[in-house]
Each structure stands twice: as C-alpha cells, then as structure tokens.
Amino acid sequence: MAQIATIVPIMLTVGANRIVPGVAIPHPVGNPEAGLEEDKKTRRKLVLRALKALQTEISEQTIFDSD
Amino acid sequence: MRLELHKVKVRDVRWGDVTKLEDGVLYVDKASAIKEVADEVFAKVDLKLARPGESIRIIPVKDCIEPRVKLSGGRDYFPGFVSPMQRAGSGATLVLDGAAVVTCGSIVAFQEGFIDMSGEGARYTPFSETNNVVLVVEPIEGLDKHKYEAALRIAGLKLATYLAKACMDSKADEVATFEKGTVAEESAKFPDLPKILYVCMSIAQGLLHDTYVYGTDVKSSFPFLLHPNEVLDGAVVSGNCVSACDKNTTYHHVNNPVVCDLYARHGKDVNFLGVVISPESTVLAGKERSASMSAALGVELGADGVVITEEGYGNPDTDLCLTAKYFEQAGIKTVVISDEASGTDGKSQSLADATPEMNAFVSTGNVNEMIVVPPMKEVIGDAGAIALLSGGSAESLREDGSMYVELQSIIGSTVEIGYGRIGCEWV
Amino acid sequence: MSYRVVCYINQFYGGKGGEEAADFKPALVKNPVGPGLELQKFFGDEAVIVGTIICGDGYYAEHIEKARAECLKMIQDLKPDMFVAGPAFNAGRYGVACGDICATVAESLGIPSVTGMFPENPGVELYRAQIFIVKTEGSARGMKEALSSMARLGLKLLKGTPLGPAREEGYIHRGIRKNFFKEKRGSLRAIDMLLQKIAGKTFETEYEMPVFKKIPPAPPIKDLKHATIALVTSGGIVPRGNPDRLRVSSSESYAKYDISGLDDLTPDKFESIHGGYDRMWANLNPDVVVPLDVMRELERGGEFGKLHPYLYTTTGTGTSVANAERFGREIGRELKEAGVDGVILTST
Numbered sequence: 001m002a003q004i005a006t007i008v009p010i011m012l013t014v015g016a017n018r019i020v021p022g023v024a025i026p027h028p029v030g031n032p033e034a035g036l037e038e039d040k041k042t043r044r045k046l047v048l049r050a051l052k053a054l055q056t057e058i059s060e061q062t063i064f065d066s067d
Numbered sequence: 068m069r070l071e072l073h074k075v076k077v078r079d080v081r082w083g084d085v086t087k088l089e090d091g092v093l094y095v096d097k098a099s100a101i102k103e104v105a106d107e108v109f110a111k112v113d114l115k116l117a118r119p120g121e122s123i124r125i126i127p128v129k130d131c132i133e134p135r136v137k138l139s140g141g142r143d144y145f146p147g148f149v150s151p152m153q154r155a156g157s158g159a160t161l162v163l164d165g166a167a168v169v170t171c172g173s174i175v176a177f178q179e180g181f182i183d184m185s186g187e188g189a190r191y192t193p194f195s196e197t198n199n200v201v202l203v204v205e206p207i208e209g210l211d212k213h214k215y216e217a218a219l220r221i222a223g224l225k226l227a228t229y230l231a232k233a234c235m236d237s238k239a240d241e242v243a244t245f246e247k248g249t250v251a252e253e254s255a256k257f258p259d260l261p262k263i264l265y266v267c268m269s270i271a272q273g274l275l276h277d278t279y280v281y282g283t284d285v286k287s288s289f290p291f292l293l294h295p296n297e298v299l300d301g302a303v304v305s306g307n308c309v310s311a312c313d314k315n316t317t318y319h320h321v322n323n324p325v326v327c328d329l330y331a332r333h334g335k336d337v338n339f340l341g342v343v344i345s346p347e348s349t350v351l352a353g354k355e356r357s358a359s360m361s362a363a364l365g366v367e368l369g370a371d372g373v374v375i376t377e378e379g380y381g382n383p384d385t386d387l388c389l390t391a392k393y394f395e396q397a398g399i400k401t402v403v404i405s406d407e408a409s410g411t412d413g414k415s416q417s418l419a420d421a422t423p424e425m426n427a428f429v430s431t432g433n434v435n436e437m438i439v440v441p442p443m444k445e446v447i448g449d450a451g452a453i454a455l456l457s458g459g460s461a462e463s464l465r466e467d468g469s470m471y472v473e474l475q476s477i478i479g480s481t482v483e484i485g486y487g488r489i490g491c492e493w494v
Numbered sequence: 495m496s497y498r499v500v501c502y503i504n505q506f507y508g509g510k511g512g513e514e515a516a517d518f519k520p521a522l523v524k525n526p527v528g529p530g531l532e533l534q535k536f537f538g539d540e541a542v543i544v545g546t547i548i549c550g551d552g553y554y555a556e557h558i559e560k561a562r563a564e565c566l567k568m569i570q571d572l573k574p575d576m577f578v579a580g581p582a583f584n585a586g587r588y589g590v591a592c593g594d595i596c597a598t599v600a601e602s603l604g605i606p607s608v609t610g611m612f613p614e615n616p617g618v619e620l621y622r623a624q625i626f627i628v629k630t631e632g633s634a635r636g637m638k639e640a641l642s643s644m645a646r647l648g649l650k651l652l653k654g655t656p657l658g659p660a661r662e663e664g665y666i667h668r669g670i671r672k673n674f675f676k677e678k679r680g681s682l683r684a685i686d687m688l689l690q691k692i693a694g695k696t697f698e699t700e701y702e703m704p705v706f707k708k709i710p711p712a713p714p715i716k717d718l719k720h721a722t723i724a725l726v727t728s729g730g731i732v733p734r735g736n737p738d739r740l741r742v743s744s745s746e747s748y749a750k751y752d753i754s755g756l757d758d759l760t761p762d763k764f765e766s767i768h769g770g771y772d773r774m775w776a777n778l779n780p781d782v783v784v785p786l787d788v789m790r791e792l793e794r795g796g797e798f799g800k801l802h803p804y805l806y807t808t809t810g811t812g813t814s815v816a817n818a819e820r821f822g823r824e825i826g827r828e829l830k831e832a833g834v835d836g837v838i839l840t841s842t
Contacts, residue, residue, distance in 0.1 A: 001712065001726075005841035006351055009385045010419045016839075017711040025349035025382055025842050026273060027775040028729070030782030043781065043788045047838065051723070051798060054836040057714045177742040177769030212774075261692050263685075273772025310743075310769075310812075324681035336689065349771070372692045374684050381770055381811050402688040404680050407701065409671040410814030411744065414623075417671060421703045427691050429684040430700040432673045435744060435812060457743040457769040457812065473744060474673070475812070485680025490700060492659030492674050493667030 002050040002064070004028050012061055018053040019063045020046055068157050069246040070296045073138060073239035077165035080116050080198035086233035093166055093230065095200055103229045104202065104222040108214060111205040112222075115447045117169070117184050119196050122444035124188075127179035127452040128478050129170045129216075129275075130305050131194055131316040132223050134163040136231035144228045145301045145317075147282020148221060155281075156245075156296025161231050164240070167197040167318055168230070170223040171448045172204040175216045176275040178457045180311020180478040188440035191480040193487070194318075201447050202226055213274055220306055224317070245296050245330055250340055250368055253333075260338040264370040264399075265325050266290070266361050267298070267484070268386055269315070270307050270378045271346035277306040278315075278378070280344055290345040290361040292368075295326045298342050307378075310457050312434050312475040313406050313483050315378055324486045325374050325404070340368050345390065347383045358389035362397050370399050376484045377405040380434060381419050388422040395424040402427040406481035407491055409433045411473065417491075430491040431483050434458070434475035442468025497541040497652050500569050501530045502579040502595055504588050508548030516552030516587075520561060522568045523548065529641060533578065536645035541652070545572045547595075554591035561591075562598050569599055576648055577603070581610025581640040582617060584632045589617025596625040606651035610640040611666070618666055626651070627666045721835035724802035726825060728810030729783040729842040730768025731759065731776065742769035743812040748821045754803035758787040770811030771842045783840055802834050810841055 002018040005011055005028050011019045022028030023042060031042040045067065053064040076091055083094025101112050117123045135144050140158015143150035169182065182194045189195030202223060206215040247253060254262065269278035269285060277284040280293075280303050293302060303320040315323075326342060333339040345361045348354050365373055373394050377387045387403055394401045407417030407430055417433070435458075450468070453459035458476030465471065474480050481489060505511060505518040507528040526534045526543040534543050547565050554561040569577060577599040579592035589611045596607035601624075610628040611618050618627055628647060630640040643664040650657060659674060660667035676683065683700070690697035715721050732740055738749040753759075759780035766776035766783065781787045784805060793801045806825050810818075829837065 001837040001839055003839040003841060005839075006349065007354075007382050007385050007420075008351055009388065010382070011841075013420050015707060015709045017709065021351065022840070023350070026771045026773070027782035028840050028842055029785040029788075030775070030779070032775050032779060032782050039779075039782065040788070043785050044791075047785050047788045047792065048797075050838045051718060051792070051836075054715045054721075054723075054838075055718055058711050060711070061708075176773075177767075261689065263688070274774060276772055324679055325684065328681045328685055332685070337685075372688045374681075374688060400688060400691045402684045402691065404684045407671055408812055410816060412814065412816065413670040413672055415815035416704050417701055418704075423703055425703055426699055427687050427697060428699045428701040428703075429680050429687060431680050433671045435814070436673050455742065460741050461739055473812075475743075483680075485682070485684055488675045488677065488679050490674055490676040490680070490683070491671050492661070492700075494657065494660050494670050494672045 002053040004046055004050055008063060017058060017061050019061065020050045020053060021063065021065050022046065068294055068296045070156050070300055071159040072162050072243040073159055074162045074164035074241045074243065075234060075237045076240045077163050077198050080118060080166060080200060086230060088234035088237045093163060093198060100226060100229060104226050106218050106222060108207055108210055108218045109204045110207045113203045115201040115203060117199040117201055117447060119184060121184045123184045124181055124443035124446045125169055125171055125201055126181035126446065126448045126450065127171065127174050127456060128182055129175065129179055129219060129308055130223055131318040131478065132168045132227040133318045133321055134166050134168060134227040134230040135301065135321065136161050136228055136235060138235065145224045145304055148224050148304060149228045152281055154297065155300035155302040156294055160300055161235055163231050163234060165198055167194055167199050168223050168227040169194065169199045169201045170219050171201050172219060173206065173449065174452055174455055175212055176308065177455055178308040178310045180308065180456065180476050182478050183440055183443060186441040187438060188477055191474060191477045193479055200230065203448060216275055224304065245299060247295065247333060253338055254369065257334055257338045260336065261371040262340050262369050263329060263337045264340045264343060264365050264368060264373045265329060266343045266345050266373055266375045266390060268345045268347055268375065268377050268383065270383065272349045275308050279304040279306050285344060285346040288346050290343050290357050290364060292364060293342045293344060295330055295339065295342055298323055298326050310379065310434065310475045311478045312481040313379055315482060315484055316479060319479065319482055319484060319486055323484055325376060325484055340370060347378065347386045354386045354389055357386060358393050361390055362393035365394055365399050366397050372400040375401060375403045378483060380406060380408045384419040388420045388425060391425045392422045402429065404429045404431060404483050404485045406431045406483055407433045408435055411435045411437050429485065431485060432474065432481040432489040432491050434473065434481050436474045437471060438474055440470050496539055497575040498573060499541050499543045499576045499578060500572050500574040501526065501543055501546040502565065502592065503528055503546060503548055505548060505550040510548060516550045518548065518550030519553055520547055520549040520564045520568065529637060532638065533641045533645060536642050540649055544574065551587040551591055555587045558594065562594060565595050566598055566602060570603065574605060576605055576652055577607045578644060578648060579609040581630050581644065582615060583630055583634060584612040584615050586616050589615035590620065593617035593621030593625065597621050600625055606648060608644050608648045610644050613666060622666050623668050628664055629666050715836050718798045719796060720799040722800045722802055722833055723798050724829050724834045724837045725784055725789065726806040726837050727784050727840045728808055729776065729840060730766050730809040731764055731780050731784045731807050732767055734763055734765050736767050740767060740809055742767055743809055745809045745813040745817060748806055748808035748825065750804040750806050752803055753786060753805045756786060757790045759784055768809045768811060768842060783842060802832065
C-alpha cells in the first residue's frame with residue numbers, strides 16, 4: 001500500500017510505510033486552484049510516485065517525495 | 068494600553084417596544100433588530116429568545132457573540148467588520164454581561180453544533196447560562212455557501228453591536244480594567260518575572276473553518292503578535308465550526324481565559340508578553356511555517372515559557388506537535404491545552420500525532436464521549452439537523468426528542484483555550 | 495444481605511508450601527484463607543467471603559485451559575457477587591494466573607473481578623484492559639494497603655457507585671479515557687503546570703505522549719505491468735446522495751462502489767461527505783481526492799495491469815483507532831482474496 005496524504009507526520013506516527021506527500025488537505029491528489037491542466041499534471045505525478053513506491057523495496061517507513 | 072470593560076449585568080431577556088436595558092432586563096425590539104441585520108441573501112430572518120433553564124434546544128449553531136460596543140477609544144465594535152479598522156484594546160467598552168447572540172439557520176457544513184438551555188447538555192456549554200438572542204435565517208435558494216456563511220457571520224456581529232449600542236447609556240455593574248505597557252516597558256518593570264507568551268493556534272482552513280482578525284481571514288497570514296487587550300476587545304472573530312465542541316466562538320475570543328488568567332497574574336508571578344495568533348494551515352509547509360515562526364517570535368521576545376492552545380482536532384494536532392517541539396528546542400518551556408479524540412469507547416489514541424517534547428499537556432476532554440440529552444419542549448432551528456452534524460448520526464435523534472450524541476456536537480464543550488473545567492482521566 | 499465474595503490465592507498464601515508445591519491442583523475451602531482473613535475485616539459486614547480457591551502457580555501456568563475451567567466451575571457453584579484474586583505483587587506466574595482467572599470470571603459470570611499487582615508484573619500488560627488491577631507495592635510488605643484498596647474498590651463496583659479516575663480509585667488504568675469536571679478551569683491548570691515546569695519542579699501531565707507501533711512493510715510489487723491496483727480512501731467520497739449513509743465523522747462503517755464502468759469521478763455522480771475539511775474542491779471534482787481519471791489513463795497506457803473494479807471509502811475524521819484497524823483488516827482481506835496486488839490509499 002502507498003498512502004497519499006498531506007500531513008506526513010501523522011502518516012509517520014500511525015505507521016504508514018510507503019508515504020507520498022499530498023498537495024493539501026482538501027485536495028491531496030490535485031492542484032485545482034492552479035487550473036485544470038496543472039491539476040491533472042500534479043495528479044499524474046503523485047499517482048506515478050505512488051506506483052513507484054509500491055515497486056520499491058523498503059525496510060522502514062519511507063517518504064517518496066521526488067521522481 | 069488601558070482597556071476598561073464596563074459590564075452591565077443582564078439577568079433576563081424579553082421582547083419590548085424599544086431595545087434597551089432596564090433593571091437587568093434586556094428588552095429587544097424585534098422589528099428594529101431584524102431591520103438591522105436584514106440582507107438580500109436571506110429569504111427569511113427571525114429572532115428568538117432562549118433563557119437559562121428553559122426547555123429549549125438551538126440547532127444548528129454557527130457562532131456565539133457577546134454584545135459589546137465601544138464607549139471610547141473607537142466606535143461600534145469588531146473592527147474590520149462592523150466598525151472600520153481601528154486598533155482594539157484601549158478606551159472603554161460596554162459589555163452586556165450575561166447575554167449572547169447565537170447564529171442559527173440551515174446548515175452550512177457538518178461541524179455545526181447545538182445548545183441545550185437545560186438538562187444534561189446544558190452542563191457542557193457556557194451558553195446555557197447566557198440570555199440568548201437567537202438569529203435564525205434561511206438563505207435564498209441556490210445561494211453560494213461561502214456567501215451564506217459570510218452574510219450570517221456579519222449579521223451576527225451587527226446584531227451583537229446593535230444590542231449593546233442601544234444600551235450604551237446603561238450604568239456598569241462592574242468595571243474590569245486591563246492595563247499593560249509594551250513588551251519592552253513591562254520587561255524593564257519586571258525583570259525577574261518569567262516571561263510568558265501565549266500562542267493561540269487558530270483554524271485557517273476554508274469554508275466554516277476560518278478565523279478572522281481585524282476583518283480578514285488568517286489563511287495566508289504568518290503568526291503575528293497582538294497585545295492582549297486587542298484579543299479582549301474584538302480583534303478576533305470566529306468564522307468556523309471546526310467541530311462545535313472546540314471552536315473558539317467569537318464570545319470565547321473576547322473572554323479568552325488564558326489571556327484573562329495570565330493578565331490577572333501579570334506583574335505578580337508572570338510577565339505576560341502578549342498573544343501570538345498562529346494559523347493552522349491545510350498544507351504541511353504551512354504548518355511548519357506557523358510553528359517555526361511562532362517559536363521565532365518567542366525567541367525574539369525573550370520568552371521563558373509559552374502556553375499553546377489548539378483549535379480543532381485531527382490535522383491541527385500536527386501543528387500542535389510542531390509548535391511545541393520548536394519552542395522546546397529553542398529552550399522555551401511549553402504547556403499545551405488540547406482536547407482528545409479517544410473514540411466513543413475512550414480506547415483510541417487521543418491525538419493524531421505526538422512528539423516527546425509535549426510532556427506538559429492539559430486536556431479539555433474526549434470529544435467522542437457519548438451522552439444522552441433529554442428532549443426539549445422547543446427547538447429553535449431544525450431538530451433533524453443532528454443527523455448531519457459531526458458527533459451525530461441518523462440514529463441520534465430518538466422519537467421522544469432525546470438525543471444520543473457525541474460530546475463534540477455541543478457548542479463549546481471541549482474548547483481548548485481552557486474556558487471550562489472539563490478534563491479527561493484514565494479509568 | 496451482604497454480598498458473596500469468592501477469593502483465589504496461590505499455594506504459598508494457601509499454606510501448602512513454596513515452589514515445591516507450585517503444582518498444587520485447584521482446591522476449594524469454604525472459608526477465607528490467608529490474606530482472605532484480613533480482606534474479610536476490610537469488607538466488614540457488607541460482604542462475606544464464602545469460599546477460597548487455592549491453586550499452584552505452576553499448575554495454572556502449565557495447564558492454563560484446564561486450570562481455568564476447573565477453577566471457574568468451583569467459583570460458579572458458589573454463586574458469588576464478586577471475585578477477588580491475589581494480590582500477586584510482583585510475582586509473574588501468580589500475576590498471570592490472577593489476571594487470567596479474573597478475566598475469565600468477569601466474562602463468564604459478568605461479576606466484578608478485582609486483583610492486585612505491582613505495575614511491572616507481566617500480568618498487568620496482559621489483563622489490565624479487561625479487569626480491575628489494584629496498584630500494589632512490589633512485595634507482601636504492601637499487603638495491608640493492597641487488601642484495603644481491593645476491598646474499597648470491590649464494594650464500589652458491587653454497589654454501582656460511580657468511579658473517579660483510576661489514580662484516585664487506586665487501580666492500574668484500563669486504557670480508557672473518560673471525561674471528568676475538575677476544580678479549576680483548563681487555562682488555570684495550564685498556567686500552574688507551566689510555572690512548575692519553568693521552576694524545574696515536578697508536574698503531572700494530564701495526558702502522556704503515546705508510543706506508536708511499527709508495521710513491517712509489505713514486499714514490493716515485482717511486475718507492475720500485470721498487477722491489479724485498488725483505490726481506497728478515507729476522504730469520504732461517495733455516490734451522490736450517500737446511499738449507504740456513511741457518517742460524516744467517527745465512522746462505524748466503510749462502503750465499496752463499482753467504478754469499473756467509469757473513467758472519471760464527476761460531481762454529478764459523486765460527492766464528499768467528510769465533515770473534517772472544506773469539501774468545495776472535492777465536490778467540484780472528486781478526482782482531487784480519489785484520482786480515478788489518472789488511474790484509468792495509466793491503466794489504458796499499460797503502466798499497470800488492471801484497476802480493481804471497487805473503490806473502498808470511509809470517513810477518517812474522528813474515527814476511532816479500533817474501527818480504523820478493523821476496516822483496514824477487513825478491506826485488506828477482501829482485496830487479497832480478490833487478487834489485488836497493491837493499494838493506493840488517499841487521505842484528507
């Protein structure tokens with residue numbers, strides 16, 4: 001499982017192992033305030049990051065915040 | 068700065084031909100008051116009265132406001148909203164002590180709450196002890212929620228100011244004085260007293276999750292310093308129901324107990340530096356920024372200790388942890404006041420986040436604890452709204468009118484500025 | 495009419511011997527024995543000890559199911575209103591035996607069960623959530639005080655007297671938070687606590703920071719191109735109208751919805767009912783909470799094998815840890831049985 005959410009400290013404390021930092025609380029997988037195109041681009045980037053996290057071997061909680 | 072609160076005791080509220088205060092009774096001219104707050108976005112506007120001990124339930128409630136008006140040092144009240152921008156906190160203010168305006172009307176969002184004027188539920192809110200003038204509105208069809216919330220918020224502030232203004236000539240039963248110089252002046256006067264800062268974390272997260280200072284919401288604001296008199300004199304307005312239980316109502320802000328209690332000890336065993344409003348952001352970078360900059364303010368002011376109060380539960384728990392951590396790392400001793408979300412069984416972890424530096428914690432109760440409130444003879448607003456409120460569900464309202472709900476649906480029940488005596492223990 | 499109490503003690507306190515008698519089989523004496531004599535004095539005439547079970551610590555530990563059943567039968571036959579075991583102080587096997595038999599009696603007979611242990615006794619972590627364990631000293635030096643506390647607590651439980659906090663009632667807390675009204679308001683308590691802290695004096699926090707458990711990470715997906723991925727959310731995204739009436743907070747349930755025919759979550763068909771965040775963005779475009787549009791594109795592009803036909807959804811805010819853990823386990827099991835290889839969980 002890979003979790004996309006904004007408040008990384010909470011994900012760490014509850015024990016999520018594959019963590020992808022989200023954009024904002026009301027829209028973790030998107031940036032609608034920046035317009036439809038940017039929004040979709042951001043969403044795609046985060047989902048791809050999550051998919052990459054699912055394929056990555058880890059031994060402890062890991063934050064995936066780059067591509 | 069020197070502020071005098073001229074408190075006029077209100078022990079009853081009744082309808083009258085003219086809005087005025089006489090022998091402790093607040094008379095309200097309904098037509099005149101409604102005219103004061105009418106707005107084209109309201110399809111219906113009504114006022115109701117709810118007194119302590121009456122069998123009345125008010126639901127859903129958005130905010131509670133203490134009726135006040137400047138006697139000197141400014142005009143009207145709530146600078147930035149009702150009065151134009153003016154620095155709050157000096158001169159004299161008339162307070163209708165024992166009265167409150169309560170805003171009610173169809174629901175904006177899920178975290179609004181209720182007030183019971185008697186019975187079990189009354190024990191948990193300060194507004195079962197105030198004489199309430201309830202503003203009940205219905206928005207016009209299709210009104211944008213943000214516009215509705217803003218209009219009702221302003222209407223509540225206007226009504227509170229109008230009521231106080233109509234009683235401006237009343238003689239005060241009590242005058243409370245708040246006098247304190249600048250940080251530099253007071254530190255020179257009391258070099259040996261511990262310097263205490265108060266960080267008032269305030270929700271800044273969107274529709275019905277906002278806080279306003281001098282008329283603007285603090286979503287994009289950095290943490291900033293206010294003289295305590297400003298907080299006690301209407302600079303801060305609530306635009307949120309961040310859950311009914313732990314929202315700081317506008318009434319709570321002008322009566323902030325941390326401010327009042329630190330002020331009472333200022334010059335005796337503390338040097339009260341002032342109040343930092345720290346916005347609780349929806350993004351992690353914002354939380355880091357608020358926490359870091361609040362701590363930086365503490366360092367610049369030479370604080371020895373800080374009281375940090377949270378607003379809300381869940382994601383703001385991270386703001387609380389970060390703020391406590393940064394202050395402690397800067398060598399400033401920290402105590403936090405927060406409520407807990409330990410589940411209806413009381414067995415869940417109380418906070419969504421934790422940090423070892425947060426070792427001095429005052430709890431204002433478990434928001435999920437279930438209570439039963441008896442049926443009320445009269446419901447102002449919409450009894451069925453409990454089904455939609457956080458802490459309630461479709462099954463909460465029973466046939467006889469009693470409700471089985473979480474404490475969090477009662478306005479002010481676990482307010483984290485420590486207004487009440489509620490606490491939480493291990494059993 | 496006084497309450498009937500049954501006691502449980504080990505071979506040593508029962509006068510049968512020390513470690514050499516640890517295999518003593520459960521025996522019933524229809525009278526108070528050993529510590530029971532003093533316990534009876536603390537009960538006065540409000541409660542009567544009608545029987546004492548004596549059992550060897552070794553016997554209980556090595557034949558736990560048998561010992562439990564044998565003891566329970568003897569206890570049951572005496573028709574007690576309350577059960578008292580120990581106190582075990584810091585003796586490990588004795589503590590576990592007391593804890594086990596108390597928990598069994600509490601569950602099977604539905605009567606108050608009280609024991610006493612030193613906080614470090616292994617029996618405490620195992621049983622504290624199920625029974626009342628009075629806090630005792632580390633050895634029998636604290637016998638009198640332990641018995642006095644056990645009697646006092648026991649009588650309160652029997653009479654249904656509302657209890658105060660665990661620390662006031664003298665027992666080791668059961669991990670439950672409960673609201674109480676205090677003498678001073680929160681702001682005063684905070685300032686007092688802060689001044690103590692600044693002065694370097696001891697202070698008592700009202701809530702200790704928890705230590706969180708770690709979960710071993712799952713192995714990575716080796717072949718994403720042929721993997722089935724599922725979407726799960728705690729952001730409260732549901733079909734318009736919330737057909738399964740998911741709660742806006744403090745969830746008691748989750749739901750699953752068929753998204754197999756959809757390329758996108760649109761506001762005419764879906765909405766957010768989560769009470770803890772501004773739902774404006776989610777209600778304009780639910781994809782910003784559950785990224786179905788992008789997942790479908792990536793699926794078509796062959797980035798991964800298949801998108802699981804069901805979306806699982808619940809509301810995170812205020813939901814108890816116990817419920818959240820249950821949802822996780824159940825959803826996890828269902829997904830595993832359905833052959834799902836990985837999950838993307840989105841939260842607000």
